[in-house]
Amino acid sequence: MPVITTRDQQAFEAPLDVGLLTGALRRSRWLIVAIVVGVTAAVLIISLAAPERYRASARIAEDPTSDQTLDIATADRRLATSRELVTGPAVLATAARRLPGETPGSLAAKVSATIDAEASILDIMATDDEARGAARIADTVAATFLAQEARRQAAALANARERMTQEIERQRRAGASTVTLDALRERLSELAATEALAGSRLRLAQPATVPSSPYAPRPLLSALLAFVAALIVAVLIALARDRLRRPAPDAIALSEVAGLPLLAAVPITRHGPTEHLRRVGALFRREPAAAGAVDQGMIEEAALQATLRTVLPPRVPRLIVVHDAGPGAGADRVAAGLARSLSWAGHAAVLLRPRGEDIETSDEPDVPVAQVTDPGDIKRRDYRYAFAASPMAGPVGDVRLLAPHAAAAVLVARLGRTSAAEVASARRLLDALGIHSLGLVVTCTAGEASRIPRDAFTGALRPPARARAGSQNGGGHDGNGRAPAELPADLSVTE
Helix, strand or coil: CCCCCHHHHHHHHCCCCHHHHHHHHHHCHHHHHHHHHHHHHHHHHHHHHCCCEEEEEEEEEECCCCCCCCCHHHHHHHHHHHHHHHCCHHHHHHHHHHCCCCCHHHHHHHEEEEEECCCCEEEEEEEECCHHHHHHHHHHHHHHHHHHHHHHHHHHHHHHHHHHHHHHHHHHHCCCCHHHHHHHHHHHHHHHHHHHCCCCCEEEEECCCCCCCCCECCHHHHHHHHHHHHHHHHHHHHHHHHHHCCCCCCHHHHHHHHCCCEEEEEECCCCCHHHHHHHHHHCCCCCCHHHHHHHHHHHHHHHHHHHHHHHCCCCCCEEEEEEECCCCCCHHHHHHHHHHHHHHCCCCEEEEECCCCCHHHCCCCCCCEEECCCHHHHHHCCCCEEEEEECCCCCCHHHHHHHHHCCEEEEEEECCCCCHHHHHHHHHHHHHCCCCEEEEEEEECHHHHHCCCHHHHHHHHCCCHHHHHHHCCCCCCCCCCCCCCCCCCCCCCEC
């Protein structure tokens, strides 16, 4: 007998978390789309390529004689027996001989029978590639069945009449009374009358009509059913896949692995056709969700830049490296958000772009962007903060190039995607390059950000001791206790 642990009981009694289910579906959205589109397209193509099939139906009804009492239960049992007989080998073999090109096996695949219990009717349905062929098969099988049923009943009644005649003769020789003999003769008369009406219990109530349109295939109906079935299966696969995979660490766990304070959780809005449609739809809602996500991101960016100014006051030019802990963590978005927020707050900040990149086509038009080749230009233009995104997907040489001139670094991890091993590896890389790490920023959706406890960010407002010492030293040193950070020697500003 399996033992139910306290953890299992708590999981069973826990309420359904719609957010977790939505996150699981979102993470497997492309798998769901692939399954649904693939299955629906396959069914649609198969349906369009399938040959047309026609269906015709002949109806047989119970027709009791005048001297028979109408017993619904008995009639239903007779119809159930007839349903089995009409698709039996005896009927199909005889009907196949009357239908050119058909065999008992082919008729077995084409003929079926159903019962309408309320009307006491037996429906014989036949399918074929031709409309007239379907009607001909249904009528032939029905006529064959009725003929065999009439012969079977006549043979049974003749046999009963023969046995009754023999019984009367035996009783007469044995000296039976006149009453007994009269009763037997009356029964013999009833059998003779029933034999004369043999086959009239069942009749062809409605011959098959030639169908005017095929009943199959129905591409649209088949595709719709396939879509619904594939969607259900794909959702179940996505939920099972998310449940079986190793759970990703949360924001607090990532912060503990990195050994850094959690600075902010920045919601990232998606770009593309679906995002534009979502924003248009949000205009018609009472409380636009898209605007809420954007506002929350700006709030987090403002809090992050305030923390950054507390640790590194704008007294000397400082280069801050925003480093991705894993592929697609969002360091470029965080760097752009910091440059934008500091600029809006009245501080001279700039986002550094790789040489040769088209600034006019930047995804962040309200962010001050510069291409740099000479550090003197940064000083002459009086920039206090310069941000350089260092994604892991790019060459590691970018980090090594910026390391000697970086005042500090901010580590960025994608919630639900970046692993603990990637965060630890990124922190070791920054330490090995001698770059002081200020803290960890997680990027996520607006829903994920709302589930992070706010007390997880309390330690972010307390600057490290070395940073405070450096900032109190007359501005002559940065948070690492080194001389003011200089930008790389091969950087100059191009606006």
